[in-house]
Amino acid sequence: MVDAGWYMALAAAIFFIGVVGLLLRRNALVMFMCIELMLNAVNLTMISAGRALNDINGQVAVFFILVVAAAEVVVGLAIIVSIFRLRSTASVDDLSELRG
Amino acid sequence: MAEALLFVTMGLVALAGAVTVVIARNPVHSAMGLLGTLLSMAVLYVSQLAHLVAAVQVIVYAGAVLTLFLFVIMLIGVDEEERREDALPHQRRIVAVLSGVIILFAGGLILFGNFEWVPAATSTIPSATNGTVSAIAEPLFTDWVLAFEATALLLTIGAAGAIALAHYRRREG
Numbered sequence: 493m494v495d496a497g498w499y500m501a502l503a504a505a506i507f508f509i510g511v512v513g514l515l516l517r518r519n520a521l522v523m524f525m526c527i528e529l530m531l532n533a534v535n536l537t538m539i540s541a542g543r544a545l546n547d548i549n550g551q552v553a554v555f556f557i558l559v560v561a562a563a564e565v566v567v568g569l570a571i572i573v574s575i576f577r578l579r580s581t582a583s584v585d586d587l588s589e590l591r592g
Numbered sequence: 593m594a595e596a597l598l599f600v601t602m603g604l605v606a607l608a609g610a611v612t613v614v615i616a617r618n619p620v621h622s623a624m625g626l627l628g629t630l631l632s633m634a635v636l637y638v639s640q641l642a643h644l645v646a647a648v649q650v651i652v653y654a655g656a657v658l659t660l661f662l663f664v665i666m667l668i669g670v671d672e673e674e675r676r677e678d679a680l681p682h683q684r685r686i687v688a689v690l691s692g693v694i695i696l697f698a699g700g701l702i703l704f705g706n707f708e709w710v711p712a713a714t715s716t717i718p719s720a721t722n723g724t725v726s727a728i729a730e731p732l733f734t735d736w737v738l739a740f741e742a743t744a745l746l747l748t749i750g751a752a753g754a755i756a757l758a759h760y761r762r763r764e765g
Contacts (some may be wrong), residue, residue: 493595494595494596494599494639495672498599499599499636499640501702502603502606502607502636504698505607505610506606506607506610506629506693508694508695509610509611509613509614510610510613510614510675511651512613512614512687512691515683515690516614516683516684516687517614519619520760520763521619521622521661521668522613522614522616522619522622522663522665524661525613525622525623525626525661526613526614527750528626528657529610529613529626529629529654529664532629532630535633535645535649536633536636536637537643537646539636539637539640540630540640542642543640543641545640548723548727548730548731549735550729551642551644551723551728552728552731552732552736554645555645555648555728555732555744556736556739558645558649558652558653558669559743559746559747560743560746561653561657562652562656562657562747562750563663563747563749563750564750564755565657565749566660566753567750567751567754567757568754569660569661569664570753570758572664572759573664573667573668573670573757573758574731574757574758576668577724581746582668583667585731589680589681
């Protein structure tokens with residue numbers, strides 16, 4: 493049995509890669525994918541903690557995170573598509589309507 | 593032993609996929625890297641006895657969400673080059689410094705820190721966390737039934753919102 497800590501270290505590494513990607517990339521789609529990476533890393537943490545603590549609620553939490561992530565992707569991609577219709581760009585640098 | 597082998601190979605695939613998501617120039621390649629990460633994550637779930645969650649991961653994430661991503665990439669095109677110069681001043685340098693600090697902190701914690709990964713963990717192989725459908729359904733429909741109903745509402749609102757956004761047209765004149 494692999495210790496839960498190793499799974500958590502892997503999850504932390506993937507979360508970190510997701511954060512770096514979110515900070516560096518400008519394409520809104522790729523930024524979204526990095527958010528998905530971070531959500532998945534958290535899911536892995538939940539599952540390994542639930543297994544180590546012998547608690548099924550870790551997997552129930554992952555279930556809810558999956559549902560919220562799916563809803564978030566649907567709305568987010570719809571927003572990206574409608575922005576692209578108006579501005580013909582998917583780069584977050586070109587969107588500055590809210591700049592004061 | 594088998595789990596260790598599975599962990600190492602699938603962990604490496606997941607890391608490679610995650611790095612691909614970040615460094616790939618073409619968004620389609622990013623999506624493929626994400627697919628690799630999601631599938632190897634599903635394998636890691638199975639090796640931790642989370643069978644139902646692994647199945648849902650493959651069907652919902654690798655099936656539905658990634659297909660949606662590919663549809664949107666197809667819709668808005670992939671030929672756009674990302675600009676190289678920073679819009680925010682010193683963005684890359686700040687990220688690099690921040691990353692270095694976090695990596696040093698995590699490495700120092702692992703090397704010199706004195707802590708348990710999961711303090712209350714038992715060393716025996718658990719059986720109650722065997723994530724079968726009935727094992728997950730029992731707390732889902734008793735303890736968390738309110739949250740479950742809220743997710744139903746959330747999904748309905750999400751679908752309605754996506755349709756409303758897709759139907760939006762700028763008024764002429």
